[in-house]
Amino acid sequence: MTVDDALSAFCTWLAGTWLSHTIQTTSWIIPSLQTIHILSVAVVFSAAILVDLRIWRLLDRDAPLPELARRFLPTIWPVLLVLLVTGSLLIIGEPRRSLLNSTFYLKMALLLVAILLTGWLQRSISSSPNFWDRDLARQIAGRLAATVSILVWCGILFAGRWIAYTQAG
Amino acid sequence: MQRFWELISYFEDSGLADNIRENDVLFPLIESVHVLSICLVVGSILVVDLRLLGLASINRPVSRITSGILPLTWSGFAVAVASGFLLFISNATKYLANGYFVAKIFLICAAGLNMAIFHAISAKDLPRWENEAALPLPARLAGGLSILLWVSVVTCGRWIGFTMQVH
Numbered sequence: 001m002t003v004d005d006a007l008s009a010f011c012t013w014l015a016g017t018w019l020s021h022t023i024q025t026t027s028w029i030i031p032s033l034q035t036i037h038i039l040s041v042a043v044v045f046s047a048a049i050l051v052d053l054r055i056w057r058l059l060d061r062d063a064p065l066p067e068l069a070r071r072f073l074p075t076i077w078p079v080l081l082v083l084l085v086t087g088s089l090l091i092i093g094e095p096r097r098s099l100l101n102s103t104f105y106l107k108m109a110l111l112l113v114a115i116l117l118t119g120w121l122q123r124s125i126s127s128s129p130n131f132w133d134r135d136l137a138r139q140i141a142g143r144l145a146a147t148v149s150i151l152v153w154c155g156i157l158f159a160g161r162w163i164a165y166t167q168a169g
Numbered sequence: 170m171q172r173f174w175e176l177i178s179y180f181e182d183s184g185l186a187d188n189i190r191e192n193d194v195l196f197p198l199i200e201s202v203h204v205l206s207i208c209l210v211v212g213s214i215l216v217v218d219l220r221l222l223g224l225a226s227i228n229r230p231v232s233r234i235t236s237g238i239l240p241l242t243w244s245g246f247a248v249a250v251a252s253g254f255l256l257f258i259s260n261a262t263k264y265l266a267n268g269y270f271v272a273k274i275f276l277i278c279a280a281g282l283n284m285a286i287f288h289a290i291s292a293k294d295l296p297r298w299e300n301e302a303a304l305p306l307p308a309r310l311a312g313g314l315s316i317l318l319w320v321s322v323v324t325c326g327r328w329i330g331f332t333m334q335v336h
Contacts, residue, residue, distance in 0.1 A: 035327045038204065039211065039320060046212020046241075053241065060237030063229075071226055072216075154205060161201040 004100075011095035023093030030093055037086040041157065043079045047072040048118055048153050051125075055132060055146035065132065069125040076118060096167070103166045107159035114152045121145060177265070180258040189259035196259065203252040207326065209245030211319045213238050221312025223303045231292075231299040231308075260333075267333050273325035280318040287311035 014020055023029050053059040054068050091098050098104040124131050132142030180186060189195050219225035220234045257264050264270045291307035298305055 031327050031331050035324045038208070038327060039323055042208035042212040042323070043215065044212075045205075045208045046215070049209065050213065050216075050238070050241065059241055062233065063237060157205045157208065158201045161204050162197060165197045 007099055008096075011099050014092060014095040017092070019089075020092050020095070023089060030090065033086045033090050033093075037083060037090065040079050040082045040086065041160070044076050044083065045153050045157065047075050048114070048149060051121065052146035052149045055121075055142050064129065066125050066129050069122060073118065073122040073125075080115070098163060098167075101163055101167050103159050103162045107156055107163065110152050110155045110159060114149065114156060117145065117149050117152065121149065177261045181261040183258065185255075186258040186261075189255055196256070199252050199255050203249060203256060206245045206248035206252060207323065210242055210249055211323060213242040213245065214315060214319060217242075218312040218315045221304055221308050221315075223309065227302040231304070232295060263333055264329075267329055269325045269328040269332055273322055273329065276318055276322045276325060280315060280322065283311055283314050283318060 015024075023033075050059065050072050051065075051069050054061075054063070054065055060068060132138055189199065216226065216238050217231075217234055220227070220229070220231060226234055287308070291305070291311055298308075
């Protein structure tokens with residue numbers, strides 16, 4: 001039995017559960033879950049982008065970076081839990097749409113990078129007030145990290161929308 | 170009204186609209202840009218709204234928040250309108266017949282009106298109270314209303330996808 005077969009069997013089992021059946025047959029549940037999911041993405045994405053743009057000194061320059069990071073980055077973690085719950089329910093409702101879709105795994109891989117990068121940025125910024133400002137090398141490294149963060153978060157949003165267009169069957 | 174429909178069919182029959190309709194990648198691509206920019210609009214304006222409600226960033230004056238955040242909100246809004254227009258012209262007649270699309274447009278106008286009223290009337294004496302944590306009722310009302318309206322905009326936007334199948 002290959003991994004694909006096992007996954008497919010798992011999807012079939014999941015789609016047959018009571019919870020999946022309820023999500024499938026109640027027409028307002030999936031759009032509502034997707035709406036909550038997108039609104040949560042808006043919060044997480046904006047929080048990360050605001051800090052990234054501040055590292056580039058493109059936005060809110062009069063606010064010190066540590067203060068800005070303290071105001072925005074901690075919000076990301078509890079909202080990620082909301083995303084985990086709504087995302088899981090969406091998968092339970094339509095298992096094949098995601099679990100048999102390579103775009104979904106790309107999104108999860110990018111998400112892992114984004115989580116690690118954001119956690120690291122949050123820790124480094126709070127460790128010392130001028131962590132990314134000490135010298136030219138640090139400034140370049142900070143901007144590089146911010147750029148990667150912007151690209152990875154944008155990639156997550158693109159992949160998320162693309163799941164709808166690459167689903168099997 | 171005649172002129173309006175002429176304009177709609179002018180855009181819908183254009184080569185650009187045809188390309189977006191027929192190309193497999195173009196529609197999802199523009200749609201992704203649309204979702205991304207709306208996320209920026211909603212997420213960034215939420216920062217301002219929560220400040221007006223006195224729920225976040227309360228130790229920063231309102232004008233410092235708006236001058237720091239709104240450039241991003243407006244940039245996102247410009248991209249959202251441009252990408253939304255491209256999606257719209259690809260199937261203009263169908264979108265106009267969709268209640269959620271029409272509701273979304275009106276809700277965006279209402280959000281703009283709410284903001285304009287706040288700037289023109291409620292924020293006239295902003296320097297007097299913008300440092301307070303708890304702001305006057307009109308300011309809190311504007312913040313709360315803004316959150317409600319933008320949540321409704323996103324809700325309608327998602328519902329458009331479920332009530333009209335163009336792809």
